[in-house]
Amino acid sequence: MPLVVKDYVWEETDTMVWITVPLKGVKSNRVDITSCKNYLKVSYPPYIFECLLFAPVDSAKGSAQIGNGAVTFKLYKEEPVLWKTLQHPDSVNKEIMKLKREEAHEEIKNRLEEQTKQNAETKREHEKLAISEMMKLEEQERTRISNIKESERQKATxxxxxxxxxxxxxxxxxxxxxxxxxxxxxxxxxxxxxxERRKQRKARSANIFEKQGKDGKAPPRENGKIIVNHTPRAFPTPVRESQTEQEEEWLRKQAEAKRSIELSLDADLKEEEKNPQWLLDKGNSFFASGDYKSAINAYTHAIRMTPKLPSLYSNRAACHLKIRNFFKCIEDCSKAMDLLFPAVPQNASSRCKALVRRGTAFCELELYVEGLRDYEAALKIDPDNKALATDAERMRQIIQATD
Structure with a gap:
């Protein structure tokens, strides 16, 4: 038995009504929409949304758009008046609803037949217009050939x-x-x-300096010593290319995360189980072997001990993405991005991975606009990544097709 959708949203003015029905993670190609002047139905198994409108609408002007995880109806009222309620009072009557369904299917059938007739009439008009245009084209071709001959004559001259x-x-x-x-x-x-004159002057000058050297009037210069001091740097980049304040803040956060590792924990745990780095390596080993749930347990235990290491959240997000826990993946990636602040060259690779994983989770939920935003941010960090550029372009095409 289908599940009835009740968490829809609607708005109205004197002349229009907007209704938004969430798709609850169902892909858009599985959505079936039925619409007439006083009845709406959206079926996307196992969910269904059915509405007997309070008053008739103009079915010829209305529209339905699927995108960003929802179906949005834009309807025009036949009479300009506020409804104050979306559903008709008779919508609770099963017999009336059954009758309205049959009337809706009949109206859609008649509309399709009328559209077929109209298309046939339009096709005949187009054929007549095509013949007329063909005659005009033939006349234009004769004129074009005449102009070409005249142009060739002028070109030769x-x-x-x-x-x-x-x-x-x-x-x-x-x-x-x-x-x-x-x-x-x-x-x-x-x-x-x-x-020739320069050579003569040079020869005369050489004779003069030679005489001075023999007389001892031009003593040699004393030896000197130059001392250069270099500023020590915690990062390998030059001072003129780095962001000193951001780098120092990043170093402070890393030192704070390492100090938290040394805190005492449950005495019943083994010595290696108290080491977040050991748990991180263990989780990576589980991930490499395909045991994603065990990897999640290892990363979660490490996070309880030191909740300020961004790599733990980013790696756990990768596991959630593998087992299709998309909302948890988005949550872990967002936490990792918060801990990877400030943005410095030393954490650029980690920020790029977190953005790509969160963008992939958004796309799996058909939230392509949010996914494209994360992919574009990742491309600013790694602009030479052709795979990222290709995936971002595919998202733009999907968004444009949906619009």
Whole structure:
């Protein structure tokens, strides 16, 4: 027996009604919609939404849109008046509801038949218009051929005039080339004269310095020493490229997380079970072998001991994604992103993984707008990742098709 949806939302004005029915994680291709002037039905097994409207609406103007995990109806009232309630009082009567279902199916059947007739009439009109357009195209083709012949004649005349102009320009360029060659020859002779004079001056200067050296009037310079101090850096990036305040805050958070590991725990636990790093490695081992539930238990135990290590939440989110616990995956990824603040180059890879996992969970829930937002944020961190770019483009196409 189908489950009746009661958590719908509706709004109204004097002339319009909006109704939003949640799909509860069901894929949009499994949704069946029935709509007429006073009856609505949305069937997506195992759920069903059925509504006998308070007053008639214009079924020709209304619309239904599926997207972001819901079906949204946009209806136009036949009479401008406030309903104050969506359901008709007779909706509790099963016999009346049965009758309204049959009337709705009959109305839809008549509407389809009328649409078929209208399409046939439109097709005949289009055929007549196509013949008329074909005749116009033939006339345009004859005119085009005539214009081409005239254009070719004009082009031949223009080519002849252009060739004459090119020959004149070539003659002028040759004349300028010969004058430039003469100028270069004169400049080369002047340069040789200047070089000869420089050599003579250099020879005279060498004789003067040689004499000074022999007389001892030009003593040699004393040796010097230069000391350069370097600022120690906790990160390998230069100061001019790093964000010092953010990096220092990140180091403080990491140190605080490590200090919390040293807190005493339950005395009944084994020594290795008190070590979050051992539990992290154990969870990774379970994940690699496909035992995702055991991995979740290991990560959860480690989080109880040190709740400020972002890798524990990010890895547990990956496990939830594998077993399709999408809401828990989104929650863990969001917690990991909070702990990965501030954003510095040293945690860029971890932020990218958390964003991709959360975006994938959103897409599995058909929340493509939220998923695309996380993928675009991940692409800003890793712009050269072609797989991420391809998945983001696929989401944009899905969103556009839905709209």
């Amino acid at each position: 223009e080519d002849l005039e252009r060739w004459k102009e090119e020959q004149r320009l070539l003659a002028e360029k040759e004349k300028e080339r010969m004058l430039e060659a003469q100028r270069e020859q004169v400049e080369a002779e002047k340069e040789r004269d200047r070089e």
